[in-house]
Structure formats: C-alpha cells, structure tokens
Amino acid sequence: MSSSSSRAEQILHSVFGYPAFRGEQQAIVEHVAGGGDALVLMPTGGGKSLCYQIPALLRDGCAVVVSPLIALMQDQVDALRQLGVEAAFLNSSLDALEQREVEKRFARGELKLLYVAPERLLTERCLDLIERTPVALFAIDEAHCVSQWGHDFRREYRELTLLHERFPQIPRIALTATADAPTRREIVERLALESAHQFVASFDRPNIRYRVVEKDDARRQLKDFLAAHRGESGIVYCLSRRKVEDTAEWLAGEGFDALPYHAGMEAVLRARNQQRFLREDGLVMVATIAFGMGIDKPDVRFVAHLDLPKSMEGYYQETGRAGRDGLPSDAWLCYGLGDVVTLAQFIAQSEAGEERKRVERRKLDELLGYAETTACRRQRLLAYFGETLAEPCGNCDNCLDPPETWDATVTAQKALSCVYRTGQRYGVAHLTAVLRGETDERIQSLGHHQLSTFGIGADLDKQQWRGVFRQLVATGLLTPDEEGYGTLRLTQASRAVLRGEQAVHLRRQADRAGRRAKRQTARGERARAVLDIAPHEAPRWDALRELRARLAKEQGVPAYVIFHDATLLAMLRERPQTLSALGAISGVGERKLERYGESFLAELTS
Incomplete structure (x- = not known):
C-alpha cells in the first residue's frame, strides 16, 4: 500500500x-x-x-x-x-x-x-x-x-x-x-x-423504492401515501407556487408539520423554513424545484411529486434527495394527462430557440416513457444515464406488483379516429363524451352525435378512457396542442395504428374497487417500519434521537451533523458497551467519540 x-x-x-x-x-x-x-x-x-x-x-x-x-x-x-x-x-x-x-x-x-x-x-x-x-x-x-x-x-x-x-x-x-x-x-x-x-459511478440508488400512480383525486392520494410516513422528514414537489402554498396549508390542516418553499416567498421566511427543515425531524417541505439542490439532509425518508417533473435529470435529482444515508426511502410520483399538457405548453410558449425546445420535448418524452413503462422502473431510469441493470430491481412498483397489459389496438383506433373526426380540436373530456355516446347541448350543437365514432366506446368508463388517452400521448400516438387549450392532435406515428399495421398494448387501468383495496392496504402498512425498528427497540431509538436533538439544539446545528440515522441505527443494533466499541461504529470518528461518546454510551448502557 x-x-x-x-x-x-x-x-x-x-x-x-x-x-x-x-x-x-x-x-x-x-x-x-x-x-x-x-x-x-x-x-x-x-x-x-x-x-x-x-x-x-x-x-x-x-x-x-x-x-x-x-x-x-x-x-x-x-x-x-x-x-x-x-x-x-x-x-x-x-x-x-x-x-x-x-x-x-x-x-x-x-x-x-x-x-x-x-x-x-x-x-x-x-x-x-x-x-x-x-x-x-x-x-x-x-x-x-x-x-x-x-x-x-x-x-x-x-x-x-x-x-x-x-x-x-x-x-x-x-x-x-x-x-x-x-x-x-x-x-x-x-x-x-x-x-x-x-x-x-453507478447511478443506482437501490435503497429508494420508485412508484408512479395515475392522478385521481391527488390530495387524497397524497394523504394516503403520507399516512405511512408520519413523523418522518420528506419533500413534496409541486409545479406552481400557488399549488405549493395551498398544499402546505392543506397538509397542516390534516395534522402534518408542513411548510411551503418557493422562489416567490419573502427571502427571510424562505430561509427560515429551509432552516427548520434541515434542523428538525419529521417536517414535510412542500416546494417547487427551487428547493433542494445541494440539500445535505441525509434522513429524508420520502420525496413525493404531485406534478410531473420536466425531465429525467430533474426527476432523478429530486428523488435522489431521499435516503442519502442509504436507509430505505420512497419516491412517489402522481401524474395525469393534464401535467403532460401543461409541460408541453410551457415548452411551446417559452422564449427558447427551436433547438432548445426540441431538446426539452425529447426530455419530456423520455420521462413519459418512464412513467408509463410496464417494465422495471430502475432499469429504465438507469438506461437513460447509459447504465445497464442486468436484472429487474425488485424494489419498484412494477417489480413488486407487475401491471397487467392488454391488446388495446381496437380501442386505440377508436380513440384516434374520434380525434380525427372531431377535427383535432378537442380535449379528453369532450372526446370521451363522444366515444361514450353522451348527449349534451354542446355535442348536439356541434353535430358530433352524428359522427361514426359516437357511442362506439361505451364499454369503457370515463376513468378508463382518461387512462387510454394519457397512454396514447405517452407513447407518441397523440400530442397535446401548443396553444394552451388542451386539445389533442394525431401524430405521424398514429397512421400505422389507424391502418391496422401496428398493434397497441397498454397498461390495464385498475377499477375503483381495486384502487380502494390497495389504498386500505397501503394505510395499514405503516411505512413497513422504514428503518425496521421493532417495538421493543422503539424506546431506546427515541431516546437516542432525543439526545442527538438536544446536543444539536445546544450548538445550533442540524441533528444529522451530530450523527446520521444510519449511525444511530448501528448503535441501537450493536449496543456497544465501551468507548472503544462505540468508536468502531461507522460515522463516529475520533473527534465525535471524544465529544459525544460518554453521553451516547450512557444512553446505550442504561
């Protein structure tokens, strides 16, 4: 050596x-x-x-x-x-x-x-x-x-x-x-x-569990997700400043210790909220992407997205703020077709040059492919960064609960034909109403009840059609308009499907009863006791965290600066009985052993 x-x-x-x-x-x-x-x-x-x-x-x-x-x-x-x-x-x-x-x-x-x-x-x-x-x-x-x-x-x-x-x-x-x-x-x-x-190095973060859900009453879905993470630190990302403030206020009303953060806030308040997040345990920060770059807090147990990020890089960077200490953590993304339309409009209406817009559209398409994939999410994510994962990860929603797919070629043809016959000028709600054969004043005044596609999709409910249209956009068979009206248009790729030259396979939408059953199961799991702390270990774990918090408060530093959760967990499991044994635990070091060894040893041997 x-x-x-x-x-x-x-x-x-x-x-x-x-x-x-x-x-x-x-x-x-x-x-x-x-x-x-x-x-x-x-x-x-x-x-x-x-x-x-x-x-x-x-x-x-x-x-x-x-x-x-x-x-x-x-x-x-x-x-x-x-x-x-x-x-x-x-x-x-x-x-x-x-x-x-x-x-x-x-x-x-x-x-x-x-x-x-x-x-x-x-x-x-x-x-x-x-x-x-x-x-x-x-x-x-x-x-x-x-x-x-x-x-x-x-x-x-x-x-x-x-x-x-x-x-x-x-x-x-x-x-x-x-x-x-x-x-x-x-x-x-x-x-x-x-x-x-x-x-x-490898971009893989094996301790992070990736999950993507279809947006359906997003607040209720977020509340269900957070129910398994009460008392843990985490970040909820939203696309707009207004949504950040509304969500933080709502979460506080639901009993969560939540704070807002975005670039439009008064600088002093923004800095105070960030300081609280860094120095307190169990706080939920609701933020735009203005929050997070370089945040060094290691014990963020979850990152939730209430809106679709702008790119795979952004998604990876933001979800990567969870679990820096290597302990189990969750990355949860809730998105719908409206997110795709909004981001497509942002790109189209920006003042960037055409080359920049093409790059941003490509990045959005890559992220949509990730969100709608039925394969291992980690393999798809790592492939974007040029890395190959030989086997499915076993720690994403698609690995843990493989989605069912179906031959949706005929259904896709119905949807694409309806878009064409209505003039490529309408959004999902109107297209669904036509396909399901719903008669209202607008449909009749436009004469859409006389189209050949009227009523040909009555076998699917509104939620299922919404999922079909979302996946057709994600697979590049439809594209949202760039003027801000939420209408859908055919793409070059849709011709092969309409001619019967290309098959379409989509993820099957869970029915409402199935979604309710999954929510009940998720509520009962309680974060799979994220750190796997047994009931008999909980009092000593709480005591170690309280000691760490007191020492941190006395010095005006974040608690993790004293010791990371991973180091406290090692103390809890190994139960060192001497200073020498305590010093051998990863993350202690000579200076910290000298400063804090006696206090933590007393707690461990009491």
Whole structure:
C-alpha cells in the first residue's frame, strides 16, 4: 500500500469515522491528492464530498470549494467543524467584518476548506486573494449547473474555466450527481477538463423504492401515501407556487408539520423554513424545484411529486434527495394527462430557440416513457444515464406488483379516429363524451352525435378512457396542442395504428374497487417500519434521537451533523458497551467519540 493510500485511509477512519472507502472513492482521492484533474459523476448519497475533502487534508494549502447554495455551504462547514476540520465559507450571509475575518484566516493558512459561491469567486478581490495564498485544489460542486441543457443552469458556472486559465498548476475536481451524455460533454468543454480523468459511478440508488400512480383525486392520494410516513422528514414537489402554498396549508390542516418553499416567498421566511427543515425531524417541505439542490439532509425518508417533473435529470435529482444515508426511502410520483399538457405548453410558449425546445420535448418524452413503462422502473431510469441493470430491481412498483397489459389496438383506433373526426380540436373530456355516446347541448350543437365514432366506446368508463388517452400521448400516438387549450392532435406515428399495421398494448387501468383495496392496504402498512425498528427497540431509538436533538439544539446545528440515522441505527443494533466499541461504529470518528461518546454510551448502557 502506498503512503498516500495509507494516509487517506487513516483520515477516513480517524476524522470521518468510516471503516472503508466505497466504490471509486479511493481511486478519486489518490488521483486528486496526487495533483490530477477529475470529473466525478456519483449519485446523491454516494459520498462525493469525501472525494475532495480528504485530498484537501492530504495536500498543502486550503481547498477552495465552489458551491451554488448558502444552505449547502453552512451544512458542509458545520459538519466539518464537528469533525475538527478548520473550514469556513464566504457568502452574503456574513457581514463585512465576518467576511474580512474569514479572508484573514484563509490568507494566514488557518483553513483547510473554504466554500465560495461562483459569483464571489469570480470577483477580482477573491481571485487576488487566491493568488496570494497556497491553494490545495479547486472543487466545483454541482457541476451540471454549467450546462445550458441541464435543469439547474447557472450562468456564472460557464465562467469557471477562468480557474484553469489563471491557476493551471492547481488541480480541479468537478462533481455532479446528474449528467446524461450531452451534459457530461458540455461540462468537459465548458470547464476545460478534456485532460481530466473521468470517474463514473453507478447511478443506482437501490435503497429508494420508485412508484408512479395515475392522478385521481391527488390530495387524497397524497394523504394516503403520507399516512405511512408520519413523523418522518420528506419533500413534496409541486409545479406552481400557488399549488405549493395551498398544499402546505392543506397538509397542516390534516395534522402534518408542513411548510411551503418557493422562489416567490419573502427571502427571510424562505430561509427560515429551509432552516427548520434541515434542523428538525419529521417536517414535510412542500416546494417547487427551487428547493433542494445541494440539500445535505441525509434522513429524508420520502420525496413525493404531485406534478410531473420536466425531465429525467430533474426527476432523478429530486428523488435522489431521499435516503442519502442509504436507509430505505420512497419516491412517489402522481401524474395525469393534464401535467403532460401543461409541460408541453410551457415548452411551446417559452422564449427558447427551436433547438432548445426540441431538446426539452425529447426530455419530456423520455420521462413519459418512464412513467408509463410496464417494465422495471430502475432499469429504465438507469438506461437513460447509459447504465445497464442486468436484472429487474425488485424494489419498484412494477417489480413488486407487475401491471397487467392488454391488446388495446381496437380501442386505440377508436380513440384516434374520434380525434380525427372531431377535427383535432378537442380535449379528453369532450372526446370521451363522444366515444361514450353522451348527449349534451354542446355535442348536439356541434353535430358530433352524428359522427361514426359516437357511442362506439361505451364499454369503457370515463376513468378508463382518461387512462387510454394519457397512454396514447405517452407513447407518441397523440400530442397535446401548443396553444394552451388542451386539445389533442394525431401524430405521424398514429397512421400505422389507424391502418391496422401496428398493434397497441397498454397498461390495464385498475377499477375503483381495486384502487380502494390497495389504498386500505397501503394505510395499514405503516411505512413497513422504514428503518425496521421493532417495538421493543422503539424506546431506546427515541431516546437516542432525543439526545442527538438536544446536543444539536445546544450548538445550533442540524441533528444529522451530530450523527446520521444510519449511525444511530448501528448503535441501537450493536449496543456497544465501551468507548472503544462505540468508536468502531461507522460515522463516529475520533473527534465525535471524544465529544459525544460518554453521553451516547450512557444512553446505550442504561
């Protein structure tokens, strides 16, 4: 074993309290510590931060970490200080006096890691300070922000190639959890990382259970889902600010500790809500996608989407905020045809160029394919990022409860023919009424009761027709209009179906009685006791969490900064009786053992 490997492992054990590196962590650490550039693609919860934090402790000087969010910087610095590592951040949360003090500590060589926002880093004041100070490395976190095709584009990230131009001798490591092949190529090009070694870990998050449900009374469906997660931290994503506020208010009225978060809120309230979510257990954050990037909370047990995300990257990034500690977690998506229509209209009505619109439509189509697949969802998700999962995962809804499919060729022909004969000018509600032979004033005034498709679909109810139309859109046989009226039009692909040249197989819709039975079962499961804590273990588990919460409150830091749930769970199961045994548990480390060992040991041995 080389001396650098030995030192890296020693730091991993003594400082961070982990028994061994995971995956390619060690190779990345040794490469960067040796002065090499790196592009690291690793899933959320995969341990990306260690890939630059340990090289920072191995190399001379201070590591400068480019981070896009104030909350993320604060969390990272709090966690490092708990471990005895000298770290600080420079951002707008500090007043002028505090900023000067951080700059002085940096210049005196008293820091090992300094977190900086890209906007501040690019100022001449900051660049001059870096030129006068020994720097160990540059770490560019959330590197996908550089891509104009990405879901979190930040213009300032495009200018970070300046680091390579101005400081070519300082190694750089760019890290992200979400980047498809085009985004990856753009990161390399924009950050001048052509010569960097690329480390691509598996994107698989096996602890996350993926589930997609058809939208049918979304609030009731969300309440049923959350009933199995009471007392647990989680995020509910909504598409609009108004829906965020309405949903948070409704959930609070239903007895959930829920808070709203979106970019239109007053900054002070938004920051307060985010701080509460990070520092309290069991809080539900209802948010737009403005919330989440870089959120370091490891014990988020669920992520629920009440609306369809905009892309597979966005979906993966957002669901990836669940279960960062590796413990069982849920990703739940509730969507309907209305979501597809809304997002298609957003794309059509945006001011982006045609090339950008084509890319966004392709990304939406990929996500629709994922939502409607009858195969393993994890295989479909990983395939999008160029990764093959040899066997079905066994931990998604399609694996656990395989959907029934049926030959819907004739039904599809009826639907497509009805769209054509009504002039491709109407939405699902009107088309369904025509197919089911319902007579009302509008249908008669339009003469649609005289069409050959009138009444030919009376064998299906409204809910079933809604599912058929949704799946026909998802499979590309119909497309929503781009003017905002929710009408459906035929596509080029629909011709083969109408001519009888192509068969159509769709997922069978569960009847209402079946859906009610499934809801009752879900209510009774109680989160499958997500952490698998037996009734006789519950009092000690609660006591450990209460001790952690008290220590965290005394220091003004999030509870997980003291110990992750995974570390508490290991304590609960292994029941160490000595400080030495407690120190051997993953996530403890020398500094935390020194600070908290006696308190937790007393709780464990009482």
